[in-house]
Amino acid sequence: MNAKDIIKYGHLHVLNAIEKLSGEDWLKIGVTTNWSAKDVMAHLASYEHLLEDALNYVLNPGTPTPYIEALSAGSDSFNDNEIAKRKDTAIQEILAEYNDTQKKNAATIEKISPELLRQAGAIPWYGSEYSLDDFIVYASYGHKEGHVAQLKRFQKQNE
Numbered sequence: 012m013n014a015k016d017i018i019k020y021g022h023l024h025v026l027n028a029i030e031k032l033s034g035e036d037w038l039k040i041g042v043t044t045n046w047s048a049k050d051v052m053a054h055l056a057s058y059e060h061l062l063e064d065a066l067n068y069v070l071n072p073g074t075p076t077p078y079i080e081a082l083s084a085g086s087d088s089f090n091d092n093e094i095a096k097r098k099d100t101a102i103q104e105i106l107a108e109y110n111d112t113q114k115k116n117a118a119t120i121e122k123i124s125p126e127l128l129r130q131a132g133a134i135p136w137y138g139s140e141y142s143l144d145d146f147i148v149y150a151s152y153g154h155k156e157g158h159v160a161q162l163k164r165f166q167k168q169n170e
Contacts, residue, residue, distance in 0.1 A: 012128075014123075014128050014143070014144055015117070015120055015121070017147055018062075018113075018116060018117055018151065021152040021155040021156070022155075024155060024159045025055060025158070028158075029106075029162060031166060032162075036169060039169070041165055041169075042161050042165040043161055046094070049102050051158050051161065052105050053094045053096075053097035053100070053105050054093060055155065055158060056093075056097070056108045056112065057089070057094075058150070058151065059113050061078045061079055061151075062112075062116050062146075062150070062151050063115060063116055064076040064077065064078045064079045065134050065146055066116055066119040066120060066123065066143070067119065069123060069127060069128075069134060069143050070119065070123060076136075079136055123143070128142065128144045128147075129143075129144045
């Protein structure tokens, strides 16, 4: 598996899914039952921080993981809190946060050996049988792809 490519292509798919959004389309509820495209991007920005926590933890075990700890306290409240934190933030700032964190993650993964990426148990909060590779595929890439599909469906319905 090539985790670097998985991070890269997940990001590119998100960018492709939002490239035609403009103006009011960002604020219309309907991408999910309760979320607008802006909300989805706020959510994805928070998940980039989750990946950042995981990558940094694997590089330096014991590193604080505030986003992972917040998610562990409850995924529904995590999502609600992260979207609420960005409610009054301009979409351009949310996109900058998402992009900046993704760039950091792409740089950080370069420092992690393939052996460490596939080492089971390296991120204990995810499960002792799982590796950072698994987290990247399921919690990052797979998660993004689900929201990419929602964003594309939303745009198609609003054409």
